[in-house]
Amino acid sequence: MKLAEILEKLSNACGVAGREEEVRSLMKTFLKPYVDEVEEDKLGNVIGIRKGKKNAPKVMLAGHMDEIGLLVKTISKEGFLQFAKIGGIDDRILLAQNVIVHAENGPLHGVIGSKPPHIQKEDERKKVLAYDELFIDIGAATYEEAKKMGVKIGDPIEFDVRFAKIGKSVVIGKAFDDRAGCAVIVEAMKYLEKTECTVYAVGTVQEEVGGRGARTSAFGIYPDVGIALDVTVAGDVPGVREVEAPIKMRKGPSLTVADYGLITHPKVLRLLIDTAEENKIPYQLEAGLPGGTDASPISLTREGVPSGTTSIPTRYIHSPSSVLSLEDTENTVKMIVAAIHKIPKYF
Numbered sequence: 438m439k440l441a442e443i444l445e446k447l448s449n450a451c452g453v454a455g456r457e458e459e460v461r462s463l464m465k466t467f468l469k470p471y472v473d474e475v476e477e478d479k480l481g482n483v484i485g486i487r488k489g490k491k492n493a494p495k496v497m498l499a500g501h502m503d504e505i506g507l508l509v510k511t512i513s514k515e516g517f518l519q520f521a522k523i524g525g526i527d528d529r530i531l532l533a534q535n536v537i538v539h540a541e542n543g544p545l546h547g548v549i550g551s552k553p554p555h556i557q558k559e560d561e562r563k564k565v566l567a568y569d570e571l572f573i574d575i576g577a578a579t580y581e582e583a584k585k586m587g588v589k590i591g592d593p594i595e596f597d598v599r600f601a602k603i604g605k606s607v608v609i610g611k612a613f614d615d616r617a618g619c620a621v622i623v624e625a626m627k628y629l630e631k632t633e634c635t636v637y638a639v640g641t642v643q644e645e646v647g648g649r650g651a652r653t654s655a656f657g658i659y660p661d662v663g664i665a666l667d668v669t670v671a672g673d674v675p676g677v678r679e680v681e682a683p684i685k686m687r688k689g690p691s692l693t694v695a696d697y698g699l700i701t702h703p704k705v706l707r708l709l710i711d712t713a714e715e716n717k718i719p720y721q722l723e724a725g726l727p728g729g730t731d732a733s734p735i736s737l738t739r740e741g742v743p744s745g746t747t748s749i750p751t752r753y754i755h756s757p758s759s760v761l762s763l764e765d766t767e768n769t770v771k772m773i774v775a776a777i778h779k780i781p782k783y784f
């Protein structure tokens with residue numbers, strides 16, 4: 438299967454944080470042909486292990502399987518669903534979105550509604566509606582009907598967005614944060630026959646709520662080097678100043694120098710930069726982005742793990758649809774594969 442197809446399947450799957458089962462089962466299937474073992478740990482992280490030479494460094498690649506989304510919070514007596522947010526979601530993007538509620542009897546289509554603008558007061562129309570003023574209409578007439586449709590408190594809700602190609606080597610879809618990282622890991626594992634390292638390809642759970650899966654899986658693996666594969670804000674859209682978001686789509690993977698959760702270990706950064714330059718892979722350096730990745734909890738495992746993040750520049754992260762370049766994604770694969778081959782020289 439080609440990288441774009443892998444990304445498509447992962448992007449269309451639902452994996453609201455804590456409910457990653459669809460993505461988990463895809464990751465197991467995708468990793469299986471390229472690893473010696475696939476394990477699932479107690480929290481639900483998927484760990485594909487490709488055994489290398491004895492005493493060679495252990496490398497952990499982490500891509501988070503979870504996505505931002507919503508959960509059913511209450512069901513009104515008129516059959517509307519009120520919801521809680523999981524992960525960082527801006528209230529401004531919620532209104533009028535189509536969603537899928539993953540209820541017990543199967544998926545239910547719905548839309549996020551509000552009091553119609555026609556009857557809103559002047560000042561109401563100017564302000565952003567907070568998420569708790571919104572509701573999901575699933576077509577139920579009463580509380581009882583919603584219950585009969587299988588809805589219960591806590592059911593995960595995903596944005597109803599399907600993957601599509603929209604430009605030359607450009608795709609649009611849901612949850613590229615971080616299905617793009619997961620796809621890169623799967624693809625990279627195809628090209629690692631010759632590495633001396635033992636590679637742990639990990640699909641982590643619950644990153645969007647605080648890097649929880651990376652924390653426990655890294656504790657179990659205790660790697661010598663950790664690399665998170667994630668996406669980062671591509672600022673090459675109208676209205677963004679260079680200083681706010683200097684990373685651009687189509688300019689190659691972004692190497693984090695420091696973000697709010699991690700100062701990349703100098704040896705890891707050196708390894709990645711040397712790899713890019715020797716292999717003529719375009720790359721961008723990124724510093725100071727608010728937020729962090731799985732590399733942060735990995736780096737603080739036990740006595741510490743030299744760690745870094747390689748990201749695919751992605752537009753409109755943490756909204757229902759994001760956009761990225763397949764070329765950047767392929768270059769991220771190249772970078773990771775080449776870097777892993779070099780790791781024994783650096784660690």
Ligand SMILES: [Zn+2]
Pocket residue numbers: 501614615644667668
């Ligand atoms: Zn992410």
